[in-house]
Amino acid sequence: MKKTGILCLVVSLFSFSLFAGTSFGNPDLNLNDEILFTVRHNMVGTSPYKSLFYAALKDGKPDGMPEVITCYPEQMELLSGGDVLQIRNRYGIARYSQKNGSVNWIEKSSIMPENIVPVVPYAVSPDGKYFCRIERTSIFSGNLMLVSTQTGKSSVLCEGVLNSYEDLPIKWAPDSSVLVYEKNNGVYFCNPDAVLRGVEIDERYRKIGRGSINSVYWASSKFLAYVDDYLLYKINTKELYTLGLYSGIIGQGKPMGRLPFQFNPLTDKFSCNSEVTSAVVTQNGRLFTYLIVRSASCDYMDVIYSRPYTESNASLVASYIFWDAAGKPVLWQEKLPFDGIKERGSVYKLDTLAQHVLEIEDSGKPFVSPNGTKAAFFAGSTVYVYDINTWKRLAVLSGEKVVSAIWTDDSNLYVGGEKSIRKWNIHTNKADTITLSSVNAGYWNTTDYSIIADAGNSNYYKYNSDKRTWSKIDFSENPVPVKQNGRYRVFIGSTPNKNYDNALYVRSLSKRAVTIPLYKESTRKMPEKKKAALVFELYDNADGLPLILSELKKFNVKGSFFINGEFIRRYPAETKQIVNNNHLCASMFFTTADLTENSFVINEDFVRRGLARNEDEFYACTGTELTLFWHAPYYSISPELISYGENAGYTYVNTVTDVSEFKNPDMDPEKLIKKYCVGLEKSGGGVVSVVGGFSQSNHSRPLYKYVALLISALLDSGYELVDLNSL
Structure with a gap:
């Protein structure tokens, strides 16, 4: 099975806005009564970007809901074994198929979104057949759902889970065969296929032990590591059901060693090598301790390295641990400098000392390739790929600010930028554009009425209306938007709606003269927000x-x-x-x-x-x-x-x-x-x-x-x- 390293961040380095609202711009009308226009949301809670819309007019009104034809990658996931890229944003969910090279929207917002919050995270299984998400039941919490990406069938794993915009309280086995989740101060496991078919055994026989999702770590497809108080256990995946049925008799797995301190599942985290013979424990987000197993028993583990974060010129925001081919831990620290606003990453190889191997300015969270040999991360407008074992740079892709990225296999990544989503081969350094994320403006090509988008910096793209994709073109014309065609005139005007900065109007020039907003809600008078x-x-x-x-x-x-x-x-x-x-x-x-x-x-x-x-x-x-x-x-x-x-x-x-x-x-x-x-x-x-x-x-x-x-x-x-x- 494939496994994927995923990184999806809501990245916002924009200055604070003087106002917040939805604004329309750049209307262009053709002789077939079709309009192109942009919509920009500049609101607290998400990054501002311009989306390109298409609408057809009939009898002075939009003939159906205007269609968004760009696709900003607020969140991305791989489905169906890596064959399908799912792209989610404020307007809905789109999927790109590698087989036919097309983009299709499977969910769309029926109205113009006004109150915008970040897109919630999905936790997709490595094989792309399932995902978990929180289905909100209130503004605070919801149900933790398991969903099949192929059938859409779903099942509730846990109720009353706090909404999250970072990580969900679940962990997938690398081969997707088992899902571990947190519930009521305990840790449970399940077979996702059995749950969705309704044949999984009762949950009380699937409890691993007390704690939180921090108490477990998938060392490999074969072994699950579990920490309870002072003890580190190794659990063979094949023995999970036996463990669940007879935990009161046979215990919680094979004890590997004793920690020299008590593990707090609310504030501490840990990770292990593939055989659960080495571990790194992060206490309260600040103290990093590297331990090895002396013998598989209840003896104290040997402390190889232990040190708190003490840097004097930056505060620690987050940290991540991954393991190289030799089974040695690598520590990544995300820091916020005291004298700046851009976070930076520091990479250390841990042994008896912490060997500093890399420093990255304006960096994001690292994500590891499916075979665990490469680490990718983006910094500003550049994506870097490094060899985890040697920390030599393998590939670089630049050109636009990066929002999200995801490995498809050990050689290719989808890179979601502010302007486009590209598929990048790190060996050939070829990056093919799949679709546009946002545009400066859209225009009708006067020769064939195709859609041309200005993506900035003299980059123009042509829209394939059948596949809903974009391809870069040489375009030397200086496009001029058309505001009227004899039957209609389109223009940007003011609005009493405080949620909008302006409104897009259509004025009929023939038959019965009338002026209407393209979106009725954009001119609805609204009270001042509290x-x-x-x-x-x-x-x-x-x-x-x-x-x-x-x-x-x-x-x-x-x-x-x-x-x-x-x-x-x-x-x-x-x-x-x-x-x-x-x-x-x-x-x-x-x-x-x-x-x-x-x-x-x-x-x-x-x-x-x-x-x-x-x-x-x-x-x-x-x-x-x-x-x-x-x-x-x-x-x-x-x-x-x-x-x-x-x-x-x-x-x-x-x-x-x-x-x-x-x-x-x-x-x-x-x-x-x-x-x-x-x-x-x-x-x-x-x-x-x-x-x-x-x-x-x-x-x-x-x-x-x-x-x-x-x-x-x-x-x-x-x-x-x-x-x-x-x-």
């Missing part, structure tokens, strides 16, 4: 800051950060990093003390001096001024404190609910997000608070780990996300 401000509380811990900044960039959201003086003193580099990423910074006083406690007296002079001290420390650290918003630590407040702050020139900020992560450290993130949504609904908008780190309490599921879910829930509820100035 506004919500995401604020992040930085007391004296920066654990969540790298993830928060990374998610805000992906969603193109501008956040507001309340910074305590204790944080500035402890984390000056991180404080400057927030400023460098162009987020609003406000004051949380100079100390973390609860100002309403009876242990000391607070007067106006104390508040004035505390705010001024925080201003001075922030300015000394960043060279910039704090905005004149503030709130007391933990939002503990009194009317006197608010008045004292006002006298010092500050506006006090409060949240829409009194629920606090500090007061409720064990609250489920879904419940906390629900509380905020209810509070926003009652108040008509307001401030939503996320704590950026917990130094004085143990919090295994902090809300900052679910920022993507929180942002999407707010967008789904119809809120416009703004900073405090706009609120």
Whole structure:
């Protein structure tokens, strides 16, 4: 069976928008009453891009739903053993068949999408016959579904799973024969074919053990590794059903060794070599430990390398482990520099020391070829392929900013860029265009009425209407769009709909004179969107800051950060990093003390001096001024404190609910997000608070780990996300 390495990222490096909405542009009308036009969504939650549309007019109206003829690769998957490329975006799902070289839309949005959130991830089996996804039942959660790509038949694996825009709580066996999934603090397995045919044995006999999806790792098609507390087990795939039936008698597999620390399935991850004789454990995302099995027993494993992340010029966003041909681990660290906004990747070969082998600026997540010998990644407008064993560069493809990419086999990749999707052979370095992702404009060819697209930089493409694909052409003409043809005139005009920047109108010039919008919804008068401000509380811990900044960039959201003086003193580099990423910074006083406690007296002079001290420390650290918003630590407040702050020139900020992560450290993130949504609904908008780190309490599921879910829930509820100035 084939296996594929997949990378699908929502990449957004655009500057924050001054406005957000849908805009129409570049209409071109031919003598057959057919229109080409572009649509650009510039909204929080996704990358802006221009799609090209086609519509035919009949009796002054569109003859059917206008058709999108470009295909932006927000997410891509391989189906049917690699023969079919699936492309998903805001408009629906399209599939490209290698056999007949055509693109077909299997799902299409019936309306122009207005509230846009990122396309949810699919976890496709390596053979492309099945995939898992979350079928939403609310804005917070949904059912984890197993779906056949061939028949469309589906089955629910687990209910009440939190929506995810990164990874799903499942892991496929390399040969697709077994699926492992997380449910109710336990790990289970199933045969996907048996589940969909309704003949799989009862789930209680398919439990591997307690833990989360982090507790298991597919070492190979033959072996599944499982960690429970201190012990590492090796499970033969053929023995899974026996294990499930008799786990109370025969245990959880073959014990390989004991970890020198307790494994926390909520915060830790691990990976193994193919024989489960070596492992790398990542604790709390920061401490990396490489261990080998001394003997297959319950003895402690030997620690070959163990070191926390301590780099002083960048924060750690994420890390990945993969293994070379010799069974040695390779560590990839994704970092956000303190003095910049572009993430970079660092690659290390782990042994008794970490050997630095590669550094990549503006990099994305690596993805490994099906045979495990090559690693590909994209950096800006370039895709690189390296040999995992030697770390020599094997191939390079450039030309446009890359959004997503996926291996088809060990020699070919689909590369989804901002302008086109190409199939690239790394040996011949030939890249064939399959379809266009976005365009500057579309035109009717005056000679044969074919469709020509301007993709920028003097690159023109011709549309094959039968196969719905595009091919590059030499085109020396200077196309001029036509706005009228004797029967109709098309033009861009204003609209009262606040979700649109303009509207595309069709004016009939013959018979009964009438002007209508091409999309009725584009001129429907809508009330102003309610506004919500995401604020992040930085007391004296920066654990969540790298993830928060990374998610805000992906969603193109501008956040507001309340910074305590204790944080500035402890984390000056991180404080400057927030400023460098162009987020609003406000004051949380100079100390973390609860100002309403009876242990000391607070007067106006104390508040004035505390705010001024925080201003001075922030300015000394960043060279910039704090905005004149503030709130007391933990939002503990009194009317006197608010008045004292006002006298010092500050506006006090409060949240829409009194629920606090500090007061409720064990609250489920879904419940906390629900509380905020209810509070926003009652108040008509307001401030939503996320704590950026917990130094004085143990919090295994902090809300900052679910920022993507929180942002999407707010967008789904119809809120416009703004900073405090706009609120």
